[in-house]
Amino acid sequence: MDLCTSPLFERLASARHVLIAGGGGGFDVFSGLPLYFRLRAQGKTVSLANMSFTRLEGVQGEWTAPGVVRVDATTAGPEHYFPEGWLARWFARQGEEVSLYCLDRGGMAPVREAYASLHARLGFDAVVLVDGGTDILMRGDEVGLGTPVEDISSLGAVHALPEMTKLVVCLGFGVDRHHGVCHAHFLESVAALSKDGGYLGVTALLESMPEVARYKDAVSFVCARMPRAPSIVSLSVVSALEGEYGDVHRTVRTQGSTLWINPLMSMYWAFDLSAVARRCLYLEALADTRTPWEMSLVIEKFREERPIRPWMDIPV
Template identity: 30%
Template sequence: MTTTSALEPPLLTRLLAAERILVAGAGGGHDVYAGLPLALALRAAGREVHLANLSFTHHYGLDGTAWEAPHLARITPDTRSAETGFPERSLARWLRARQLPDTVWAFASVGVKPLRAAYRTLVRRLGVDAILLVDFGDARFTERTGDSALFINPLMTLYFGTTVEALAAHHLYLDRLEGTTTTREIASAIADFREELPRLRPARAFPH
């Protein structure tokens, strides 16, 4: 049983109890970068840490040897791609420049069913015993905050942790996402759920 300390956040206590950890960006963008400080700290503490990211990059031009499994690519500093915006390769090159393990795994932007299969493949391949999913608040547009409705929360700079089980227990349409194979199906399932909710106030776009 893992015990916690007032001097150590429960998140770190649980992660330090593992030997092999996968730190994965979960939002479809640059989220893995937000997990990098924790990943480096865990590696410095003697843990084997692997990096992955749910990618927004089109993977059609990747070399065939990069594909480990359907919707799962092994990205290195030398991976060729026609994409100019390629967060996983940029991170791999940053890691190599610092003489750190430089593989970053990329998950294709797909529905829940194929993404879950890709995760299972990677977990088996790496033998990880803990997964840390990271999704960070987007504060990149701060130059637009002046005289605008853009919402930038200072809490975006902090880590908040919860378990997947706790999130799933409060998820109201998880069963609708279970069998999706594309992101379009995910968007449709969410839209259908929202349409069924009572209209308590007019819908308003969240400023971002």
């Protein structure tokens, strides 16, 4: 590596087909869109998947496997919350036919089975698991874990796939303050991953980049059509891209809380997925869980039996 190379893109250079998957639910797949557009421009095949918060029994899409629904611009779904369907419709407005694979929320075992079925169907040779926020790096003994059920079920599921390039990319440094995450603990995790060789640096997203312009347009289009549940993460990242700073709110969903919009929020933080998985203290204990509620109970029991590291301020 040298200053002229991006470790993130170097890891993906030989990949022919990349799956970009939102790991934490909701709008996480949107955080992978700038990467999607750049990899497509490089001539690669790129597929999109998302751990979905959509009520999938109300989606009239193709069930390609248990817990996996393929949606496109023609797929009907719940009116108040269907970001994957609206994103497919945004693509159609750009003249592109793009399918997204929605993964049903579950314990690690069914999510692992869902990813295995996706691999069998699509044949991708690289996976980028995208986290809107940074809580996927919490190993389990931090004061705040954010929303670990979706992140860790996705992490464990991708980790179990056959040998291939597997990466974690986080976008939205600071946004998890809204969910009680201590960002000093995130930086501590980055340092530990750097020591382990699993940290692949940061890649800045700038408003002048065409990939970023398309990302912003997609976020704006979908959030405008879901006024009851726009994305806190995506709108916060857009604020950061536009140069906002501090307690800046774009949705009533964040009223009553203090936000920290900052320039680090619009950077991709990239990691080797296997290195992230090795640091997770309760990953193995969750391997056979079948439901989100079972995962929550295992995590709660784990935290009851282990000292929890207190909040740390970043001393700068």
